[in-house]
Amino acid sequence: RTRLIVASLAALKAAGTPITMVTAYDFPSARVAEEAGVDVVLVGDSAATTVLGHDSTVPVGMAEMLMLAAAVRRGLRTPLLVADLPFGSYERSDDLAVDNAQRFLKEAGADAVKLERGGTSVARARALVAAGIPVMGHVGLTPQTAGQLGGYKAQGRTASAAARIAEEALALQEAGCFAVVLEAIPAAVTERLMPYLRIPVIGIGAGPATDGQVLVFHDLLGLLQGHTPRFVRRYAELREPMVRAVARYAADVRAGEFPGPEHTYGMPATELTAFEK
Ligand code: KIV
Numbered sequence: 068r069t070r071l072i073v074a075s076l077a078a079l080k081a082a083g084t085p086i087t088m089v090t091a092y093d094f095p096s097a098r099v100a101e102e103a104g105v106d107v108v109l110v111g112d113s114a115a116t117t118v119l120g121h122d123s124t125v126p127v128g129m130a131e132m133l134m135l136a137a138a139v140r141r142g143l144r145t146p147l148l149v150a151d152l153p154f155g156s157y158e159r160s161d162d163l164a165v166d167n168a169q170r171f172l173k174e175a176g177a178d179a180v181k182l183e184r185g186g187t188s189v190a191r192a193r194a195l196v197a198a199g200i201p202v203m204g205h206v207g208l209t210p211q212t213a214g215q216l217g218g219y220k221a222q223g224r225t226a227s228a229a230a231r232i233a234e235e236a237l238a239l240q241e242a243g244c245f246a247v248v249l250e251a252i253p254a255a256v257t258e259r260l261m262p263y264l265r266i267p268v269i270g271i272g273a274g275p276a277t278d279g280q281v282l283v284f285h286d287l288l289g290l291l292q293g294h295t296p297r298f299v300r301r302y303a304e305l306r307e308p309m310v311r312a313v314a315r316y317a318a319d320v321r322a323g324e325f326p327g328p329e330h331t332y333g334m335p336a337t338e339l340t341a342f343e344k
């Protein structure tokens with residue numbers, strides 16, 4: 068496979084080939100995404116919850132996101148690498164947004180950035196595109212502002228709410244976004260919206276009508292305990308095997324059964340005798 072570029076997503080959409088996207092936050096997860104052959108890897112600010120243990124995406128900052136994105140970059144060759152602009156890194160002004168988005172491209176090697184919401188984010192997206200930075204939009208359930216949305220729940224379930232999401236997605240398209248994520252909205256709303264969106268649409272909890280799907284790495288692999296959103300399909304349950312493996316290791320150490328002879332280094336007998344003197 069050849070390395071994907073931003074234009075590859077439009078080509079996939081034109082060909083009717085579903086776009087596959089997954090998050091990654093470090094070198095091993097990037098290697099997994101690479102070898103699995105997905106099209107797009109997102110260094111999501113979901114890292115705040117999946118790897119940093121926060122209970123929302125609000126606390127994660129530029130320094131953390133840059134470090135994670137750079138690690139993912141080192142593990143990727145083929146997929147397009149998109150990095151989330153964290154909460155607080157772009158809302159205040161076009162200048163702030165451009166400065167921070169450039170850092171993801173220059174310092175972490177990302178191919179593009181993603182930002183959330185319509186509203187002021189439409190102007191931010193336009194400014195980033197004008198500065199030469201590819202931008203992915205994200206509307207519907209936008210976790211950075213979940214507080215304003217009444218929590219982590221499906222959006223656009225009334226006519227007026229659906230109309231607002233439609234306007235936001237279209238405004239982001241007009242602003243020059245190369246793709247948009249729709250999160251947690253009724254499948255019927257997505258379906259009505261698709262004919263108006265010329266750019267690739269990636270869904271998460273937005274039904275099957277989108278041009279592609281995205282899932283969070285830890286969700287699809289079953290790496291975390293606790294609530295799983297409705298839109299997640301778990302393709303593995305890796306947490307339990309991990310706990311069992313570490314518990315077996317600890318038990319082996321306590322029982323004196325690890326390390327074994329095959330894990331230890333030898334030394335020439337003459338050297339050992341000389342050392343003993
Ligand atoms: O941060 C994230 O993981 C995301 C995806 C769910 C789209 O924004």
Ligand code: NA
Nearest residue numbers: 111112113151
């Ligand atoms: Na995100």
